[in-house]
Amino acid sequence: EVQLVESGGTLVQPGGSLRLSCAVSGITLSSYEMNWVRQAPGKGLEWVSHLSISGDSVYQEDSVKGRFTISRDDAKNSLYLQMNSLRAEDTAVYYCVADAGPVGGFDIWGQGTMVTVSS
Amino acid sequence: DIQLTQSPSFLSASVGDRVTITCRASQGISHYLAWYQQKPGKAPKLLIYSASTLHHGVPSRFSGSASGTEFTLTISSLQPEDFATYYCQQLNSYPRVSFGQGTKLEIK
Numbered sequence: 035e036v037q038l039v040e041s042g043g044t045l046v047q048p049g050g051s052l053r054l055s056c057a058v059s060g061i062t063l064s065s066y067e068m069n070w071v072r073q074a075p076g077k078g079l080e081w082v083s084h085l086s087i088s089g090d091s092v093y094q095e096d097s098v099k100g101r102f103t104i105s106r107d108d109a110k111n112s113l114y115l116q117m118n119s120l121r122a123e124d125t126a127v128y129y130c131v132a133d134a135g136p137v138g139g140f141d142i143w144g145q146g147t148m149v150t151v152s153s
Numbered sequence: 154d155i156q157l158t159q160s161p162s163f164l165s166a167s168v169g170d171r172v173t174i175t176c177r178a179s180q181g182i183s184h185y186l187a188w189y190q191q192k193p194g195k196a197p198k199l200l201i202y203s204a205s206t207l208h209h210g211v212p213s214r215f216s217g218s219a220s221g222t223e224f225t226l227t228i229s230s231l232q233p234e235d236f237a238t239y240y241c242q243q244l245n246s247y248p249r250v251s252f253g254q255g256t257k258l259e260i261k
Contacts, residue, residue, distance in 0.1 A: 067248065078255045079189075079197065079240055084248035093248045128198055136235035139187035139202035146196055 036060035038130045043147030050120050050151070056113040056130030056144055063111045064089065067133045069140065070104060070115045083115065115118035119144070120151045125133075142149055155179055155243050159253035165261040170231045171234045174256045177240035178222040184245040188217055191255075192237045200239075201226065236260050 042054040043087070061128040070082040083092040092104055103116040113130055128149055132142040156179040166172050178184065184204040189197040199208045201217040204224055214229040228235055242252040 042240045069248070078193075079242075079252040081250050081252070086248075095249075122177065125214070133248075136185050136244040137203050139195075139199050139208070139244065140189075140250075141202075141208065143196040143198070 036146035038132065038142060039128050040128065040147035043128065044150045045150045045152065046120055046153050048121060048151055050115070050119045051122065052149060054114075054115040054117065054130075054147060054149070057083045058111045058113065058130075059131075061132070063106055064108045064140075068098075068104075068106065068113050069087075069133055069137065070102075071129045071131050071143075072114075072124075072141070073129070074123075077126075080126075085113070100110075102118040114153045119148070120138055122151050125149060125151045133146060155182060155246055155251055157241055157251060157253035158161075159241055159256050162254065162256060164256060164258045165234055166231055166258065167261045168231050168233055172228050172258065174226045174230060174239055174258075176224045176226070176253050178224070178243055178245075181222055182243045182245035184219060185220065186224050187242045187244065187248065188215075188230075189240045189242065190237045191240065196239065217244075231258075233260075238251075 035112045037059045039057045068085045085104045101119045106113045110126040127144045130144040131140045155228045158177045186204045188201040191197040204219040205217040216227045238255050238257045
Protein backbone atom coordinates (compact mmCIF):
# COMPACT_ATOMS: atom_id res chain seq x y z
CA GLU A 35 0.00 0.00 0.00
CA VAL A 36 1.28 3.44 -0.95
CA GLN A 37 1.40 5.92 1.93
CA LEU A 38 2.57 9.50 2.25
CA VAL A 39 2.67 10.63 5.88
CA GLU A 40 3.38 14.27 6.68
CA SER A 41 4.65 15.51 10.02
CA GLY A 42 6.20 18.59 11.57
CA GLY A 43 3.24 20.95 11.51
CA THR A 44 2.78 23.03 14.65
CA LEU A 45 2.18 26.53 16.00
CA VAL A 46 5.05 28.91 15.17
CA GLN A 47 5.53 32.64 15.61
CA PRO A 48 5.69 35.04 12.65
CA GLY A 49 9.25 35.17 11.33
CA GLY A 50 9.98 31.68 12.62
CA SER A 51 11.09 28.53 10.81
CA LEU A 52 9.72 25.01 10.47
CA ARG A 53 10.62 21.87 8.55
CA LEU A 54 7.85 19.61 7.31
CA SER A 55 8.58 15.97 6.53
CA CYS A 56 6.77 13.49 4.29
CA ALA A 57 7.63 9.83 4.89
CA VAL A 58 6.90 7.76 1.80
CA SER A 59 6.23 4.02 1.74
CA GLY A 60 5.09 1.64 -0.96
CA ILE A 61 6.84 3.57 -3.72
CA THR A 62 10.36 4.83 -4.38
CA LEU A 63 10.35 8.58 -3.90
CA SER A 64 13.06 9.14 -6.50
CA SER A 65 10.77 7.66 -9.17
CA TYR A 66 8.12 10.37 -8.74
CA GLU A 67 7.64 14.05 -9.35
CA MET A 68 6.74 15.52 -5.94
CA ASN A 69 4.88 18.55 -4.68
CA TRP A 70 3.69 20.42 -1.64
CA VAL A 71 0.14 21.79 -1.85
CA ARG A 72 -1.47 23.85 0.91
CA GLN A 73 -4.98 24.76 1.98
CA ALA A 74 -5.69 27.68 4.30
CA PRO A 75 -8.58 27.16 6.75
CA GLY A 76 -11.88 27.25 4.86
CA LYS A 77 -10.12 28.07 1.58
CA GLY A 78 -9.16 26.31 -1.65
CA LEU A 79 -6.06 24.43 -2.77
CA GLU A 80 -2.81 26.22 -3.58
CA TRP A 81 0.25 24.63 -5.17
CA VAL A 82 3.42 25.59 -3.26
CA SER A 83 6.47 23.78 -4.61
CA HIS A 84 7.65 21.01 -6.97
CA LEU A 85 10.72 18.76 -7.05
CA SER A 86 11.57 16.90 -10.23
CA ILE A 87 12.37 13.18 -10.43
CA SER A 88 16.02 14.04 -11.08
CA GLY A 89 16.05 16.07 -7.88
CA ASP A 90 17.81 18.97 -9.54
CA SER A 91 14.84 21.03 -10.71
CA VAL A 92 12.80 22.97 -8.20
CA TYR A 93 9.80 25.22 -8.76
CA GLN A 94 8.01 27.43 -6.25
CA GLU A 95 4.93 29.59 -6.07
CA ASP A 96 5.88 33.27 -6.10
CA SER A 97 4.80 34.07 -2.54
CA VAL A 98 7.18 31.46 -1.05
CA LYS A 99 10.23 32.08 -3.24
CA GLY A 100 13.31 32.73 -1.16
CA ARG A 101 11.54 31.51 1.98
CA PHE A 102 10.61 27.84 1.35
CA THR A 103 12.89 25.06 0.09
CA ILE A 104 11.79 21.63 -1.10
CA SER A 105 14.21 18.71 -0.88
CA ARG A 106 14.34 14.95 -0.49
CA ASP A 107 16.47 12.26 1.13
CA ASP A 108 16.48 9.16 -1.08
CA ALA A 109 18.04 7.00 1.64
CA LYS A 110 15.14 7.83 3.95
CA ASN A 111 12.56 7.91 1.13
CA SER A 112 11.36 11.22 2.52
CA LEU A 113 10.40 14.64 1.16
CA TYR A 114 10.88 17.87 3.08
CA LEU A 115 9.75 21.48 3.05
CA GLN A 116 11.97 23.93 4.90
CA MET A 117 9.90 27.00 5.72
CA ASN A 118 11.63 30.21 6.84
CA SER A 119 10.41 33.75 7.56
CA LEU A 120 6.92 32.42 8.14
CA ARG A 121 3.94 34.76 7.84
CA ALA A 122 0.37 34.59 9.09
CA GLU A 123 -0.78 33.93 5.52
CA ASP A 124 1.27 30.70 5.46
CA THR A 125 -1.19 29.20 7.96
CA ALA A 126 -2.62 26.13 6.25
CA VAL A 127 -2.76 22.37 6.01
CA TYR A 128 0.24 21.27 3.95
CA TYR A 129 -0.12 18.18 1.75
CA CYS A 130 2.68 16.10 0.28
CA VAL A 131 1.62 14.96 -3.22
CA ALA A 132 3.09 12.65 -5.86
CA ASP A 133 2.08 13.50 -9.39
CA ALA A 134 1.87 11.61 -12.67
CA GLY A 135 2.90 14.53 -14.84
CA PRO A 136 0.78 17.03 -16.75
CA VAL A 137 -1.37 14.31 -18.25
CA GLY A 138 -1.94 12.16 -15.16
CA GLY A 139 -2.64 14.74 -12.47
CA PHE A 140 -1.83 14.69 -8.76
CA ASP A 141 -2.66 11.11 -7.93
CA ILE A 142 -1.18 10.31 -4.51
CA TRP A 143 -1.85 12.60 -1.52
CA GLY A 144 -0.79 12.47 2.11
CA GLN A 145 -3.23 13.24 4.91
CA GLY A 146 -1.75 16.69 5.56
CA THR A 147 -0.10 18.49 8.47
CA MET A 148 -1.34 21.76 9.98
CA VAL A 149 0.94 24.79 10.22
CA THR A 150 -0.30 27.75 12.25
CA VAL A 151 1.66 31.00 12.17
CA SER A 152 0.56 33.24 15.02
CA SER A 153 1.92 35.19 17.95
CA ASP B 154 -0.87 33.10 -15.00
CA ILE B 155 -3.73 30.82 -15.95
CA GLN B 156 -6.90 31.43 -13.94
CA LEU B 157 -9.62 28.83 -13.47
CA THR B 158 -13.17 29.88 -12.63
CA GLN B 159 -15.58 27.25 -11.38
CA SER B 160 -19.34 27.60 -11.44
CA PRO B 161 -21.38 27.39 -9.43
CA SER B 162 -19.47 27.92 -6.17
CA PHE B 163 -22.30 26.22 -4.25
CA LEU B 164 -24.72 23.62 -5.48
CA SER B 165 -27.62 22.05 -3.65
CA ALA B 166 -28.95 18.78 -5.05
CA SER B 167 -30.71 15.57 -4.11
CA VAL B 168 -29.69 11.92 -4.22
CA GLY B 169 -30.32 10.63 -7.73
CA ASP B 170 -29.95 14.05 -9.40
CA ARG B 171 -27.68 14.66 -12.37
CA VAL B 172 -25.31 17.54 -11.68
CA THR B 173 -22.78 19.43 -13.74
CA ILE B 174 -19.91 21.61 -12.53
CA THR B 175 -18.13 23.91 -14.97
CA CYS B 176 -14.51 25.08 -14.96
CA ARG B 177 -13.48 27.84 -17.35
CA ALA B 178 -9.81 28.58 -18.09
CA SER B 179 -8.56 32.10 -18.81
CA GLN B 180 -6.60 30.81 -21.80
CA GLY B 181 -6.19 27.60 -23.75
CA ILE B 182 -4.93 24.66 -21.70
CA SER B 183 -5.44 21.85 -24.24
CA HIS B 184 -6.66 18.78 -22.32
CA TYR B 185 -4.45 19.37 -19.28
CA LEU B 186 -7.20 19.50 -16.71
CA ALA B 187 -7.95 17.33 -13.68
CA TRP B 188 -10.84 17.11 -11.23
CA TYR B 189 -10.60 16.34 -7.50
CA GLN B 190 -13.09 15.51 -4.77
CA GLN B 191 -12.46 16.61 -1.18
CA LYS B 192 -14.47 15.70 1.89
CA PRO B 193 -14.20 17.67 5.17
CA GLY B 194 -10.98 16.97 7.05
CA LYS B 195 -9.63 14.74 4.28
CA ALA B 196 -7.09 15.10 1.49
CA PRO B 197 -8.36 15.63 -2.06
CA LYS B 198 -8.78 12.58 -4.27
CA LEU B 199 -8.12 12.52 -8.01
CA LEU B 200 -11.27 11.76 -10.00
CA ILE B 201 -10.47 12.62 -13.60
CA TYR B 202 -7.31 13.52 -15.48
CA SER B 203 -6.61 14.66 -19.00
CA ALA B 204 -10.08 16.30 -18.98
CA SER B 205 -12.03 13.08 -19.47
CA THR B 206 -10.09 10.03 -18.25
CA LEU B 207 -11.46 8.39 -15.12
CA HIS B 208 -8.83 7.64 -12.46
CA HIS B 209 -8.76 3.99 -11.42
CA GLY B 210 -11.39 3.05 -8.89
CA VAL B 211 -13.60 6.08 -9.57
CA PRO B 212 -17.26 5.14 -10.19
CA SER B 213 -18.50 5.44 -13.76
CA ARG B 214 -21.23 7.92 -12.74
CA PHE B 215 -18.45 10.53 -12.84
CA SER B 216 -17.47 11.88 -16.25
CA GLY B 217 -15.55 14.81 -17.67
CA SER B 218 -15.65 16.68 -20.94
CA ALA B 219 -14.04 19.65 -22.63
CA SER B 220 -15.00 22.26 -25.19
CA GLY B 221 -12.37 24.88 -25.89
CA THR B 222 -11.54 26.51 -22.57
CA GLU B 223 -14.65 25.19 -20.82
CA PHE B 224 -14.53 21.92 -18.93
CA THR B 225 -17.33 20.08 -17.18
CA LEU B 226 -17.57 17.45 -14.47
CA THR B 227 -20.83 15.53 -14.51
CA ILE B 228 -22.20 13.17 -11.90
CA SER B 229 -24.96 11.19 -13.58
CA SER B 230 -26.86 10.08 -10.46
CA LEU B 231 -25.80 11.57 -7.13
CA GLN B 232 -25.05 9.17 -4.34
CA PRO B 233 -24.87 10.12 -0.63
CA GLU B 234 -21.09 9.75 -0.64
CA ASP B 235 -20.74 12.31 -3.48
CA PHE B 236 -21.58 15.31 -1.32
CA ALA B 237 -18.22 17.06 -1.09
CA THR B 238 -16.21 19.94 -2.54
CA TYR B 239 -14.90 19.58 -6.09
CA TYR B 240 -11.85 21.32 -7.55
CA CYS B 241 -10.53 21.60 -11.07
CA GLN B 242 -6.80 21.93 -11.74
CA GLN B 243 -4.92 23.06 -14.83
CA LEU B 244 -1.62 21.34 -15.64
CA ASN B 245 -0.90 23.15 -18.90
CA SER B 246 1.75 25.22 -17.10
CA TYR B 247 3.08 22.15 -15.27
CA PRO B 248 4.77 22.00 -12.85
CA ARG B 249 3.35 25.43 -11.96
CA VAL B 250 -0.22 24.23 -11.68
CA SER B 251 -3.27 26.06 -10.35
CA PHE B 252 -6.67 25.14 -8.99
CA GLY B 253 -10.17 26.51 -9.33
CA GLN B 254 -11.79 28.02 -6.25
CA GLY B 255 -13.94 24.96 -5.61
CA THR B 256 -17.61 23.96 -5.83
CA LYS B 257 -19.33 22.79 -2.67
CA LEU B 258 -22.02 20.22 -3.39
CA GLU B 259 -24.58 20.01 -0.59
CA ILE B 260 -27.62 17.88 0.08
CA LYS B 261 -30.91 19.62 -0.67
